[in-house]
Amino acid sequence: MSAGPLPIVRTVAELRAVVSSWRRMGQTVALIPTMGYLHDGHLALVRRGRELADRTVATVFVNPTQFGPTEDLARYPRDEAGDAAKLAGAGCDVLFAPSSAEMYPPGFATSIAVAGVSQGLCGASRPLMFGGVALVVTKLLLQALPDIAVFGEKDYQQLQVIRRFVRDLDIPVRIESGRTEREPDGLALSSRNSYLTAAERAVAPSLNRELVQAAGLLADGSREAGPVLDLVRANLLAVGFASVDYVELRSADTLASLERVSGPARLLAAAWLGKTRLIDNCPVASES
Amino acid sequence: MSAGPLPIVRTVAELRAVVSSWRRMGQTVALIPTMGYLHDGHLALVRRGRELADRTVATVFVNPTQFGPTEDLARYPRDEAGDAAKLAGAGCDVLFAPSSAEMYPPGFATSIAVAGVSQGLCGASRPLMFGGVALVVTKLLLQALPDIAVFGEKDYQQLQVIRRFVRDLDIPVRIESGRTEREPDGLALSSRNSYLTAAERAVAPSLNRELVQAAGLLADGSREAGPVLDLVRANLLAVGFASVDYVELRSADTLASLERVSGPARLLAAAWLGKTRLIDNCPVASES
Numbered sequence: 001m002s003a004g005p006l007p008i009v010r011t012v013a014e015l016r017a018v019v020s021s022w023r024r025m026g027q028t029v030a031l032i033p034t035m036g037y038l039h040d041g042h043l044a045l046v047r048r049g050r051e052l053a054d055r056t057v058a059t060v061f062v063n064p065t066q067f068g069p070t071e072d073l074a075r076y077p078r079d080e081a082g083d084a085a086k087l088a089g090a091g092c093d094v095l096f097a098p099s100s101a102e103m104y105p106p107g108f109a110t111s112i113a114v115a116g117v118s119q120g121l122c123g124a125s126r127p128l129m130f131g132g133v134a135l136v137v138t139k140l141l142l143q144a145l146p147d148i149a150v151f152g153e154k155d156y157q158q159l160q161v162i163r164r165f166v167r168d169l170d171i172p173v174r175i176e177s178g179r180t181e182r183e184p185d186g187l188a189l190s191s192r193n194s195y196l197t198a199a200e201r202a203v204a205p206s207l208n209r210e211l212v213q214a215a216g217l218l219a220d221g222s223r224e225a226g227p228v229l230d231l232v233r234a235n236l237l238a239v240g241f242a243s244v245d246y247v248e249l250r251s252a253d254t255l256a257s258l259e260r261v262s263g264p265a266r267l268l269a270a271a272w273l274g275k276t277r278l279i280d281n282c283p284v285a286s287e288s
Numbered sequence: 289m290s291a292g293p294l295p296i297v298r299t300v301a302e303l304r305a306v307v308s309s310w311r312r313m314g315q316t317v318a319l320i321p322t323m324g325y326l327h328d329g330h331l332a333l334v335r336r337g338r339e340l341a342d343r344t345v346a347t348v349f350v351n352p353t354q355f356g357p358t359e360d361l362a363r364y365p366r367d368e369a370g371d372a373a374k375l376a377g378a379g380c381d382v383l384f385a386p387s388s389a390e391m392y393p394p395g396f397a398t399s400i401a402v403a404g405v406s407q408g409l410c411g412a413s414r415p416l417m418f419g420g421v422a423l424v425v426t427k428l429l430l431q432a433l434p435d436i437a438v439f440g441e442k443d444y445q446q447l448q449v450i451r452r453f454v455r456d457l458d459i460p461v462r463i464e465s466g467r468t469e470r471e472p473d474g475l476a477l478s479s480r481n482s483y484l485t486a487a488e489r490a491v492a493p494s495l496n497r498e499l500v501q502a503a504g505l506l507a508d509g510s511r512e513a514g515p516v517l518d519l520v521r522a523n524l525l526a527v528g529f530a531s532v533d534y535v536e537l538r539s540a541d542t543l544a545s546l547e548r549v550s551g552p553a554r555l556l557a558a559a560w561l562g563k564t565r566l567i568d569n570c571p572v573a574s575e576s
Binding site: 012016107108109110111112113114115116117118134138139142143145164165168169170171172254 | 300304395396397398399400401402403404405422426427430431433452453456457458459460542
């Protein structure tokens with residue numbers, strides 16, 4: 001089966017016209033928002049969307065409102081032609097790739113904040129990010145009005161923030177998640193992996209390895225998390241990570257801090273390899 | 289024609305079921321959000337909704353997130369039975385009257401801010417109000433998903449805030465406004481007029497009278513606004529207003545401050561009669 005070129009729309013009006021034409025045929029729609037430079041993790045979300053709905057729309061928009069002034073907005077990798085080809089191969093129906101001016105025209109004045117679940121973890125070192133994510137995802141959801149939107153568990157805190165404001169604002173959509181896709185050595189797929197030197201790439205899988213090992217130690221709830229998390233931090237620094245933003249044990253849904261496992265929990269970490277910040281997380285099975 | 293009792297729904301699920309049943313018949317829907325204790329100004333908005341759509345939903349919800357801690361949330365007047373009878377008489381199809389727990393369940397964590405248009409005027413003395421309005425109106429719009437929502441020009445700054453975030457968030461609805469309804473002596477209808485003593489009620493029409501007079505002086509753009517607005521303030525205090533929050537000349541759309549009229553403009557004022565805060569506004573016709 002050969003995939004034809006993927007239709008690309010750039011305005012909200014065009015996007016709504018495409019979705020309306022599907023609605024008139026009684027078809028359901030899944031949205032897969034991304035920042036582009038797609039890898040197999042993104043394509044797995046598209047495939048999940050295809051399982052759940054008749055039509056899939058992927059979006060590629062490197063959203064300026066979720067980057068801080070010193071972050072990597074300008075150098076964030078972009079490859080629209082490559083993205084379109086990959087999406088076509090994955091069976092996506094249309095790509096929505098708006099300009100910044102289409103998303104944030106002059107006079108734009110609205111912001112969204114999500115308390116609780118967006119605080120700490122990545123929210124501590126990137127205070128603007130989740131407000132920016134909430135804003136752009138709200139806009140994309142209300143532009144496309146899909147039945148379902150699919151987000152990756154790789155950005156686990158982001159996923160919980162999205163679930164929170166979608167519920168709070170009564171956005172009429174079902175949020176689905178896709179498991180983190182990994183390289184054979186365990187490194188979580190990420191567009192930012194393209195920043196890594198060969199030496200950094202060799203060290204990077206330690207992040208996942210350390211989290212999985214710690215999850216095994218914490219799973220039965222017999223150990224306090226503190227010393228285990230300290231060990232993860234020390235090990236990451238020992239293998240060559242430049243610094244560790246956080247390694248934490250949290251409740252899987254509310255992301256409340258946990259001293260030990262007593263129900264569904266998640267280990268989450270962010271650490272720097274040279275100038276590249278990597279994040280990862282893994283479930284901790286509760287046996288209580 | 290006799291109006292039957294008005295159906296009242298209290299949950300988002302019931303509201304969506306009612307609206308969906310109309311959608312399946314191809315009918316359009318207008319939403320009229322209110323805080324209840326309805327007067328002819330509200331009913332005029334319902335009639336406007338009936339002109340513009342096949343079905344009208346009124347909402348009555350005294351929204352706690354738009355009241356400050358020292359404001360009149362607890363004593364805000366309520367009369368649901370009276371409201372339902374008036375809405376039935378005006379031809380409204382259903383009343384949505386949710387509880388606070390239905391709107392803001394435990395764990396609620398999301399807030400919305402609108403810069404620019406929500407600053408100054410009522411935003412200066414009531415800093416929480418427009419964020420609360422943006423939050424509850426966003427929720428009501430996404431709960432009901434109407435084609436059209438109707439708001440009164442009496443709350444002119446609120447109307448412009450709503451237009452702003454509806455556009456910014458891509459909420460799929462058309463915002464329509466209804467002219468301010470007035471008593472024969474010019475006092476703008478308001479649920480808060482019920483707070484006024486007889487003596488205060490006799491003074492209250494001066495607010496409108498002064499604004500209309502000032503609008504006449506400013507309309508041709510030949511006068512600077514400052515001295516005219518100072519005179520309005522002095523006159524309001526002279527006739528018995530306890531204090532004046534603001535009297536301002538603003539651009540009609542962006543609410544930017546104006547020193548003189550050079551395009552569509554609005555005069556807006558807020559002043560206290562005893563313990564009651566009254567607001568009003570009027571258009572200033574530009575002859576340039």
